Amino acid sequence: MVYRGRDWDEDDVRIRPPKKSRPRTKIRPKHKNARTAFVVGVDRGRYRCLLDDVPITAMKARELGRQSVVVGDRVDVVGDLSGKKDTLARIVRVKDRHGVLRRSADDDSSHERVAVANVDQLVMVASVTDPPFSSGFVDRCLVAAMEARISPILCCTKIDLDDGQFDSIRSYFTGTDLTIVAVSPDSDLAQFRELLADKENVFFGHSGVGKSTLVNRLIPDADRTVGDVRAIGKGSHTSTSAVAFELPGGGWVVDTPGVRSFGLAHVTVDSLLDAxxxxxxxxxxxxxxxxxxxxxxxxxxxxxxxxxxxxxxxxxxxxxxxxxxxxxxxxxxx
Ligand SMILES: Nc1nc2c(ncn2[C@@H]2O[C@H](COP(=O)(O)OP(=O)(O)OP(=O)(O)O)[C@@H](O)[C@H]2O)c(=O)[nH]1
Ligand SMILES: [Mg+2]
Ligand SMILES: [Zn+2]
Known part of the structure; x- marks a missing residue:
């Protein structure tokens, strides 16, 4: 070993006792060969990722500690990246995020969950009826979107069941510049597709409003399970986790499980006015x-x-x- 500068003496030993554990960053290899993947699904501690177009399964490396990994994240992965059955890669880094859609269970809950990362556009999906339209819920989503600098659009479903509600919804948003789309089972989705193209979109809304139905129409091989029409209003939550799908023309849609409420514990009162x-x-x-x-x-x-x-x-x-x-x-x- 080479000592530079002066020689060691007894004082050095006392002043600088050898550290028991050195900072991990210094001894940990930098994972130079790591490759970047896109997290498309999370299921009980396993992360489904796409590495170039190959689906792989990964787990969090221990060094990530409590750092969350959510759908939409770009992550660096190492280990077995073949994507073959029963192989498991390791996520060693989460890349910087933008557009993080956060939600807390209610307004006073200090516990905040990160729902989806790297979102460009929040698509608030709401049925005109069955379940009924909730303007307060949409307003809360809007606040969260503005806070996170995600641009919002409102997609009203079940227009085939409309009995005047859609007009009231449009009138409710007078004076805002909110983009509102209307869809029914037989409507042409061309304009809607255009709004989604090349963006990372998240579908968000109450259970039973038709998020997965829409995802299946936009992405024919998505094969999302949709709810039983008789179960609507009984709190049935058909989709249980967020999953990202690539749109045929480019861009992504994340289908999320229905939520009951949108708590804004993380939002400052001042930022409410932005919405x-x-x-x-x-x-x-x-x-x-x-x-x-x-x-x-x-x-x-x-x-x-x-x-x-x-x-x-x-x-x-x-x-x-x-x-x-x-x-x-x-x-x-x-
Ligand atoms: N009449 C009518 N029914 C629709 C429409 N869109 C969806 N539905 C029905 O609404 C029910 C719920 O649809 P889903 O797509 O499962 O709703 P979801 O928003 O994904 O619900 P969660 O996964 O529980 O959050 C299903 O029975 C659909 O067939 C629509 O435009 N018109
Ligand atoms: Mg669903
Ligand atoms: Zn005032």
Missing amino acids: FPELAEAAQECPKGCTHTEGRDDCVLNEIFNDDDPRRARLESFRRMIQSLHDSRRDYER
């Missing part, structure tokens, strides 16, 4: 520190719309959401 462009400008005129909540007499939002303005409904939705966030934060701080 409400029809309120944002007026809200700038509010007194400093205005909470915009119902009952604040000096809130400018009280006055902006007439009684018959269709935009009032979204103002109310905004206020319910902000109230819920305030209440849950207060609980949290106690």
Whole structure:
């Protein structure tokens, strides 16, 4: 061994006891031969990935610790990359993410889950009826999308069962620039395909709205199981995990399991307004520190719309959401 500089003496020994364990990064090989794969499915600790077009199964290398790996992730893999039956590769790195769609179980839950990574577009799938359309749920998805810098579109399904609901939905979103698509079992999907092309899209929404049905129409060999029509409204969750599918013309669609609610525990109150462009400008005129909540007499939002303005409904939705966030934060701080 070569010592540089001065010689060692007894002081050195005392001041610098040999470290018991050196930082792992120094002894760990850098996995120079690792290759990058795309995570398309997660199932009980096993990750289904595509390596160039070859499907492989991988597990997390121990060195990743608690780092999550989710559908949409780009990961570096080593080990057996042949994709042959019963082979298992190891994921040694998760590449930087963009567009991470996060959700918490409810507003005051500190536990936040990463749903899908590297999302360009959030497709909020909602049926006009059966199960009924929930504007509050869509507004929450919009907030999450804006927070994550993912562009949102709304896809209304079951137009064949429409009894005026679709018009109300469109009127509800007056003053926003939200793209709204309508589909029924026999509708032409050309325009919808165009909106999805070359992007990484996530289908998200309540159970039974028709996400998997749409995925099967867009990607004929996807073969997603769809729910029994009689089970709708009984909380049946047909799809149980998120899976990514490549679109025939390029781009990806991730089909996700239906969710009941969309908690926004990770969202700041300030960022809520980003999802409400029809309120944002007026809200700038509010007194400093205005909470915009119902009952604040000096809130400018009280006055902006007439009684018959269709935009009032979204103002109310905004206020319910902000109230819920305030209440849950207060609980949290106690
Ligand atoms: N009438 C009508 N029924 C539809 C339409 N789209 C889907 N359905 C039916 O709705 C039911 C639920 O569809 P799925 O595609 O399984 O719904 P999902 O959103 O994937 O549900 P989860 O996987 O539980 O989240 C099925 O019985 C479909 O046949 C539609 O446009 N019109
Ligand atoms: Mg499904
Ligand atoms: Zn205000």
